[in-house]
Amino acid sequence: MATTNRQATTLALAHALSAAERGLAVLPLSRTKLPALRSPHRDDADPVGRPCHGECGRFGHGVYDASTDPARIRELFAAAPWATGYGIACGLPPHHLIGIDLDVKTGTDSSAALRELALRHLFTIPPTVVVVTPSGGRHLWLSGPPDVVVPNSAGRLAPGIDIRGAGGYLVGPGSRTDHGAYAAAPGTAHLPPAACPSALLRLLLPPPRAPHPEHHSAPPSMNGHGQGLVQFVLAAHEGQRNTRLFWAACRAYEDGIGPALVEPLVDAALNTGLSEREARATITSAARMTGHRP
Structure with a gap:
């Protein structure tokens, strides 16, 4: 069993290093798809100030551990020899990755829902990386503009469609979990993440809230x-x-x-x-x- 785990960790590290060569920041994941390293602050009796995002210099800060530096990635996996997969941080340069997670476990046809959205809002998903999940779902990789923050959401776009944006991560192809392996769909592994269509990007941004009263006002000539x-x-x-x-x-x-x-x-x-x-x-x-x- 230990040999099997070592082989899985070695394979995950190899895939993670390959992803980092493409400019994708990665971190080790456990078989449960969660970050493999626990927070070093979990036993802090009285945490004060802002949450630590790695400023302490230790590992265990989830997506904030993600890196494209091969030496750091090897250190992360060495600290988590039980890791069997890797996550890819979204929202970071140079790709500013946005993940469209099409789930099949909710009893809804998420692929059909995305096609309906595309028809209604007049956009087309361009050829891009597609990762097939163990359950038969799919992750579509898209690239966002550098000056826009796409938030994470679950089911807001449509039932069965989750969005992985800034602060989130996608399970990388080649990862193994309790439910099986993640793999790139044939013919998509070497594609770059395609630019997110502008109509879809607007749907991914938070809906406007009623403006709060402010002391500033717009010019009176404006409608x-x-x-x-x-x-x-x-x-x-x-x-x-x-x-x-x-x-x-x-x-x-x-x-x-x-x-x-x-x-x-x-x-x-x-x-x-x-x-x-x-x-x-x-x-x-x-x-x-x-x-x-x-």
């Missing part, structure tokens, strides 16, 4: 819809500023008021703490995503 988009950006908190700005800019360009709203959106983004460079880059990305010239 009500434009004011609402500016207020939506002003209501952003840290961690959602780029996402809200990108969503608002997309809506503005789709509705034909993008150019007129650039400066008010930049001003709103500055009020939330973004730099002017970040704000303009995000708005430019939204213009391109919606087929407009920045």
Whole structure:
């Protein structure tokens, strides 16, 4: 049994190193698909301050352990000799990976649900990496823009469709779990993650919430819809500023008021703490995503 586990760990490490060569940050996983290394802070009696994301220098911080450095990856697997798989961190450069998890265990046809969404919102999933799960489900790998944060979600897009975004991870092909092995679908293993279609990307972003009252206001010459988009950006908190700005800019360009709203959106983004460079880059990305010239 120990020999079998060593072989599985060796194989998982080899696959993980191969993924890292493609720019994918990886971490060791146990047979349960969870990070193989437990938190070094699990016995802390009175944790204070912000949660540690690896600043302490020790392993055991989940997806924050993920790396593309071969030496660090070998150290991670050496610290977890029981690991039989590896995870691929989403949302990190250079690919800013987004995982579309099509589940088959919920009793719903998630593939049909995705096709229906594609027809309704006029997008096509381009050729990309597809990983087949032990249950017969599929993971589609897509690449997102660098200035947009796609959150994790379960069933929000459609029943049976989970999204792996920033802070999440995908089980890498070649991993072995209690339920079987993960493998790349034939002909897809060497494809790069395809760019996420802009219409699908907008569906993956958080839905807008009713704007909170703010002391800042939009210019009086702006129509009500434009004011609402500016207020939506002003209501952003840290961690959602780029996402809200990108969503608002997309809506503005789709509705034909993008150019007129650039400066008010930049001003709103500055009020939330973004730099002017970040704000303009995000708005430019939204213009391109919606087929407009920045």
